[in-house]
Amino acid sequence: MYTNENNKGTSHRARENSLLSGERDFPFHIHRIAKGKTYQLNNHSQNRILFIMRGTLFLDDPRTERNIFGSKHMYFLHRNEAPFLFIAEVNTTLIEYVSEFLPLINQQSLFRLVCRYAPQPKNLEEMRIKEPMYYMLISIIHLKKLKLQSRFLFDIKKEELLFFFRTLYDEAEIARFFSPFLQDQNKFKEEIFSKYAYGDNVKSLASKCCMTTKTLNRHFKKEFQTTPHRWLSRQKAKEIELYIIHHPHVSFRELSELFKFPSVKAFKLFCETHNIWMLIND
Numbered sequence: 001m002y003t004n005e006n007n008k009g010t011s012h013r014a015r016e017n018s019l020l021s022g023e024r025d026f027p028f029h030i031h032r033i034a035k036g037k038t039y040q041l042n043n044h045s046q047n048r049i050l051f052i053m054r055g056t057l058f059l060d061d062p063r064t065e066r067n068i069f070g071s072k073h074m075y076f077l078h079r080n081e082a083p084f085l086f087i088a089e090v091n092t093t094l095i096e097y098v099s100e101f102l103p104l105i106n107q108q109s110l111f112r113l114v115c116r117y118a119p120q121p122k123n124l125e126e127m128r129i130k131e132p133m134y135y136m137l138i139s140i141i142h143l144k145k146l147k148l149q150s151r152f153l154f155d156i157k158k159e160e161l162l163f164f165f166r167t168l169y170d171e172a173e174i175a176r177f178f179s180p181f182l183q184d185q186n187k188f189k190e191e192i193f194s195k196y197a198y199g200d201n202v203k204s205l206a207s208k209c210c211m212t213t214k215t216l217n218r219h220f221k222k223e224f225q226t227t228p229h230r231w232l233s234r235q236k237a238k239e240i241e242l243y244i245i246h247h248p249h250v251s252f253r254e255l256s257e258l259f260k261f262p263s264v265k266a267f268k269l270f271c272e273t274h275n276i277w278m279l280i281n282d
Contacts, residue, residue: 026154028096029095029096030096033088034091037088038087039085039087039088042083047076047078048077049075051129051137052073052074052092052093052094052129053072053141054091055092055093056088057089060085061084072128072134073129074127074129074177075125097161125178125180136161136164140154140157166245192209196235201232202216202217202228205228205232213228233274236270239259240255241276243259252268252271
């Protein structure tokens with residue numbers, strides 16, 4: 001049906017595994033589909049983004065008004081809409097991103113963006129791949145071709161992709177493209193996203209939600225699969241990461257004061273815990 005380049009040789013993998021064990025989950029999958037051949041997505045477990053690098057796909061699905069997937073465009077496919085059956089109108093190359101984006105996104109900011117712009121619900125969201133992002137995706141194709149496969153490397157590529165989303169697209173575009181993520185949310189998560197503010201602790205967040213800390217903990221473990229303390233800590237890390245992206249020359253001391261840490265030492269420890277210390281130019 002089509003050529004999948006993701007399971008070819010692993011000449012570089014043995015070397016990396018002597019240093020980093022268990023590197024098996026590669027989020028970017030490259031597919032080359034010959035003209036007239038079909039390409040099917042059956043997996044219901046994850047959302048995905050398709051980046052059409054060249055060529056055109058026709059989606060054989062009467063449920064949607066969008067049937068043509070064009071070159072140099074990306075498409076959000078919600079897991080609830082699977083399966084998808086495509087037919088290549090010409091020879092087509094695409095990158096399928098299947099790792100879950102949501103843990104990397106500031107969910108509270110996304111929720112507020114979507115509420116602010118109130119995009120019309122569509123099951124297949126489209127956005128043009130702008131040039132810097134396109135060349136980054138081309139680099140992934142070359143890395144795969146050279147069999148340079150490392151989960152650590154592709155984790156960096158995920159961060160690069162998010163960086164380009166943040167910097168190349170305006171808020172309305174981001175809200176529209178990622179709004180299908182919120183199909184997965186429930187009332188408890190929506191309440192958390194709408195009431196959370198930077199600086200909240202478990203007690204203040206519970207108070208905003210009219211809950212005891214014990215009730216908040218119970219709901220968090222069920223809906224977020226983590227504790228509110230860990231979730232709040234990760235939200236703080238995302239706020240810091242976003243600030244560093246837009247202010248790349250900021251120092252540890254400036255950041256520790258801005259984000260109200262008791263000392264530079266405490267801030268550095270927080271950065272090491274959340275793997276963001278390497279972003280700081282100090």
